[in-house]
Amino acid sequence: MTRYFICFWAILSREILRFFQQRSRLLSALVRPLLWLVVFAAGFRSALGVSIMPPYESYILYQEYIVPGLCAMIVLFNSMQTSLSMVYDREMGSMKILLMSPIPKSFLLFSKLIAAACLSLIQVVIFLLLAHLVNVDIPWLGFLYAIPSVFLSAFFLGALGLILSNFIKQLENFAGVMNFVIFPMFFMSSALYPLWKIQESSLLLYWICQYNPFTYCVEMIRFSLYGQINATASIVVIGCVLVTGALAIATFTPKK
Amino acid sequence: MSINISDVSYQFRGKLALDSVSLNLMPGFNVILGPNGAGKSTLLSLLTAQRPLQNGMLTYDSLDITTHQRDVMAKIGVVFQQTTLDLDLSVKQNLTYFGALHGLSAKRVIENITPILTSLALLDRLDDKIRSLNEGHRRRVEIARCMIHNPDFLLLDEATVGLDVDSRKLIIEHIRALAQSRSLTVLWTTHLMDEVKNEDALFILNQGQLITNGKCEQLLHHYHQENVFDLYRFLTQPEGLI
Numbered sequence: 001m002t003r004y005f006i007c008f009w010a011i012l013s014r015e016i017l018r019f020f021q022q023r024s025r026l027l028s029a030l031v032r033p034l035l036w037l038v039v040f041a042a043g044f045r046s047a048l049g050v051s052i053m054p055p056y057e058s059y060i061l062y063q064e065y066i067v068p069g070l071c072a073m074i075v076l077f078n079s080m081q082t083s084l085s086m087v088y089d090r091e092m093g094s095m096k097i098l099l100m101s102p103i104p105k106s107f108l109l110f111s112k113l114i115a116a117a118c119l120s121l122i123q124v125v126i127f128l129l130l131a132h133l134v135n136v137d138i139p140w141l142g143f144l145y146a147i148p149s150v151f152l153s154a155f156f157l158g159a160l161g162l163i164l165s166n167f168i169k170q171l172e173n174f175a176g177v178m179n180f181v182i183f184p185m186f187f188m189s190s191a192l193y194p195l196w197k198i199q200e201s202s203l204l205l206y207w208i209c210q211y212n213p214f215t216y217c218v219e220m221i222r223f224s225l226y227g228q229i230n231a232t233a234s235i236v237v238i239g240c241v242l243v244t245g246a247l248a249i250a251t252f253t254p255k256k
Numbered sequence: 257m258s259i260n261i262s263d264v265s266y267q268f269r270g271k272l273a274l275d276s277v278s279l280n281l282m283p284g285f286n287v288i289l290g291p292n293g294a295g296k297s298t299l300l301s302l303l304t305a306q307r308p309l310q311n312g313m314l315t316y317d318s319l320d321i322t323t324h325q326r327d328v329m330a331k332i333g334v335v336f337q338q339t340t341l342d343l344d345l346s347v348k349q350n351l352t353y354f355g356a357l358h359g360l361s362a363k364r365v366i367e368n369i370t371p372i373l374t375s376l377a378l379l380d381r382l383d384d385k386i387r388s389l390n391e392g393h394r395r396r397v398e399i400a401r402c403m404i405h406n407p408d409f410l411l412l413d414e415a416t417v418g419l420d421v422d423s424r425k426l427i428i429e430h431i432r433a434l435a436q437s438r439s440l441t442v443l444w445t446t447h448l449m450d451e452v453k454n455e456d457a458l459f460i461l462n463q464g465q466l467i468t469n470g471k472c473e474q475l476l477h478h479y480h481q482e483n484v485f486d487l488y489r490f491l492t493q494p495e496g497l498i
Contacts, residue, residue, distance in 0.1 A: 002359070003358075003359025004359070006356045006359050006360065006361055007356050007357055007358075007359055009356065010352070010353050010356030010357065011356075011357075014342075014345070014349075014353055017345070017349070018342075018344060018345075021344055022344075092338075092340070093336055093338040093339065093340035094340050094341070094342055096304070096306060096334075096336055096340055097340045097354060097357070098357065099305075099306070100304065100329055100332075100334060100357070101329060101357035101358060102326045102327070102329040102330035102358060102359075103326075103357065103358075103359065104326065108357075
């Protein structure tokens with residue numbers, strides 16, 4: 001058991017160390033959602049008001065509405081970035097070293113996914129603290145309540161990224177994944193607009209958003225930030241965690 | 257402590273990279289000599305389970321790599337042709353990371369390899385980032401790293417390619433000394449003929465096939481050749497076989 005813990009801790013601390021060493025990565029991880037919050041949301045604030053809807057108990061400003069979506073965006077980008085680092089590791093050969101371990105491959109990949117989820121969590125917490133500075137009112141206890149939902153979402157999206165990384169032979173191809181996976185997932189979800197607003201404008205888009213699992217990540221985080229549980233979203237995300245986690249480990253190929 | 261490779265074939269993108277290769281590696285220094293594209297790296301990737309075995313059998317002592325992969329991994333140390341160090345981490349961080357992947361604590365890692373670090377003149381470079389090291393030093397770190405878990409078998413794939421003469425000499429002599437002092441079974445693949453010594457077990461691989469094998473000095477005598485270069489030319493050039 002100690003061997004497993006040492007191995008897990010090494011993978012986790014390596015990912016965290018590498019993350020804080022890559023200052024531009026840390027910076028861009030925070031600047032991206034902050035731009036959305038401070039510039040985009042401020043601009044749309046007057047155009048888009050959000051009426052009372054769960055989990056909110058009163059009328060809220062658009063800035064407050066998109067914070068959970070931006071948390072989920074941080075998780076999404078970080079998870080895909082982790083996949084990028086898998087492709088990089090595979091190209092640079094450090095993946096070979098990971099797989100030379102006598103510890104089971106499934107445990108190593110599981111540790112990698114947990115490490116990526118921890119990185120997402122760190123970024124989300126920093127973002128929420130910064131959001132407070134621009135007067136977005138998230139309950140302080142919401143930080144604590146959001147931990148499991150951010151973690152589950154990160155695990156699901158990390159596993160999804162890992163599956164995708166199996167189909168990417170070179171780093172350059174990853175840009176395509178950004179365009180064909182990240183952006184559609186983000187924009188066709190409830191991250192930026194409530195689903196009922198989308199339904200008013202396009203029924204097709206509404207159904208796409210309904211079937212997009214990222215929508216459920218956003219909603220799970222949204223409810224948890226206010227100390228509530230969205231049962232449907234939680235069940236869908238947990239289901240996605242189980243399916244993508246198993247698939248990621250089963251389909252992982254060390255060599256391309 | 258032997259490695260048995262039995263009737264191993266491997267097809268890659270429609271091309272036969274290894275064709276019914278069988279060989280037995282015994283404790284000591286075993287050299288697989290072959291030109292680029294002979295199948296040396298493919299064989300090594302099969303021996304390290306980086307690629308799945310398509311045909312034949314690979315065993316370390318009595319452990320079959322397909323059924324006892326994890327047990328095998330605990331017994332082998334590998335240096336790949338391509339550098340596999342994390343450039344943004346220090347020497348120490350790279351070593352302890354690898355040790356942890358084998359379930360070893362940082363303290364234990366340093367204990368295990370301090371003598372090796374000393375002999376490779378790396379002890380005062382532990383805090384240096386890999387990025388700041390030259391190729392020769394990076395290779396030394398990889399040599400030290402592959403010994404962290406006290407393996408019984410060492411597999412090195414063209415470990416001296418691209419290094420200057422002094423670094424090559426230091427590394428190969430170090431590995432030879434390790435093989436002798438710890439009774440390791442070392443597999444050294446190369447296309448550099450000056451790395452082969454008369455007392456080495458020599459395996460010549462060409463176009464995916466094992467051309468010959470035996471003690472180097474016995475092969476020289478058998479084929480009436482003066483040196484390894486002549487032997488290699490004689491066996492790998494078509495006219496030499498006629």
